[in-house]
Amino acid sequence: MSALRPSAADVRLGAVVTLLGSWFLASVVKQEPTRRLKALDKLDGWGIVLPEWRFFAPNPGVHDTHLLYRDQLADGSLTPWKECFPAEQRRVSQILWHPDRRAEKVVMDAIGEIIRVLDSKVLQKKEDLQVTITYLVLLNYATHGREHPPGARRTQFLIARSTGHEESDAPLLLFLSNLHPLP
Known part of the structure; x- marks a missing residue:
């Protein structure tokens, strides 16, 4: 039975992968161009945890x-x-x-x-x-x-x-x- 139980190192690795994967997924979702998903803005109103990669939006340079x-x-x-x-x-x-x-x-x-x-x-x-x-x-x-x-x-x-x-x-x-x- 002990062979099926994950080790402490495996649990920590799984937690880190889950955390970083969730952070990456939330960051990708936040880049959605129409801004329909306001829940992420409420979670991170100052943009400290979830980056915004739209450098020139919403007013791109046209001149x-x-x-x-x-x-x-x-x-x-x-x-x-x-x-x-x-x-x-x-x-x-x-x-x-x-x-x-x-x-x-x-x-x-x-x-x-x-x-x-x-x-x-x-x-x-x-x-x-x-x-x-x-x-x-x-x-x-x-x-x-x-x-x-x-x-x-x-x-x-x-x-x-x-x-x-x-x-x-x-x-x-x-x-x-x-x-x-x-x-």
Whole structure:
């Protein structure tokens, strides 16, 4: 009869497999796209035990945001707009090491904050926005973080939104800065 009785190690292994299997199954069920199963949200309201893998849901990104700049030369003419972060082919090594991504992330976060402030209508005038930290971050990047032609006196930046690869839709201008002197 003792041969049919499981050992203590087998019982512990079975308990661990049951626990982890139940956790995995509940995590998979929680990813159900229509969100009809509310019981799991009640069990883990803060999402500590059951992860949520829908990183961009429920509002996935459908637009690309761009930061462009141009310079005013000594004769008053303006250079063509240049994109600060043009789309480039990423290298496999950049999965592990891509230090330039930090500057890009700071600038993109500042752009997102400017857009949020503009949408909220908190500030009534462009001049009010020019004294915010996020505006100064973008101005500093456009002034010091980009190449300027010899003889450039002032610079200006632009925030635009596009639909990405869909070229039939024209980009939407979200914000145009004033011209600022270059050092």
